[in-house]
Amino acid sequence: MFIATVVLSVLLALAFAGASVPKLSGKDAMAAQLHNLGVSARFMRVIGALEALGAAGLIVGLWIGALGVAAATCLALLMAGAVATHIKARDTAKNTAGSLVLLVLSAVTAALALAAL
Structure with a gap:
């Protein structure tokens, strides 16, 4: 079970670190996409920071x-x-779909990590 937790944690950390970069850098395409969802440019950076911190937390975890x-x-x-x-x-x-897949994988990782404590 520990190996599964490590693999999922590393993969999720890479995914969330990659997803945080365009949000933190304020890429126009990302800002436009999130604007269509009703997310402001300022909140986009907050989301990017949370994703980056979560990725770091997975690795340190x-x-x-x-x-x-x-x-x-x-x-x-x-x-x-x-x-x-x-x-x-x-x-x-x-x-x-992408957000839904990351939701499920994050929940599974949390459950596996909790079981490994």
């Missing part, structure tokens, strides 16, 4: 188990908010 559980749980909650935002904006299923 490999040594400090409780931090990994907390990071994965917080990322799952962040993605639940993302899915809700996509649904509220009546976005397409294709655009919502």
Whole structure:
């Protein structure tokens, strides 16, 4: 079970670190996409910072188990908010799927990390 937790944590950390970069840098395409969902440019940077912190928490959580559980749980909650935002904006299923997959993977990682404590 520990190996599965490590693999999922590293993959999620890479995914969230990659997702945070365009939000933190204020890329116009990302700002336009999130504007269509009703997310302001300022909040876009907050989301990017939360994703980057969550990614770091997942990696550090490999040594400090409780931090990994907390990071994965917080990322799952962040993605639940993302899915809700996509649904509220009546976005397409294709655009919502990425957030939904990250939500499920974050929740599974949190459960595995919690079981490993």
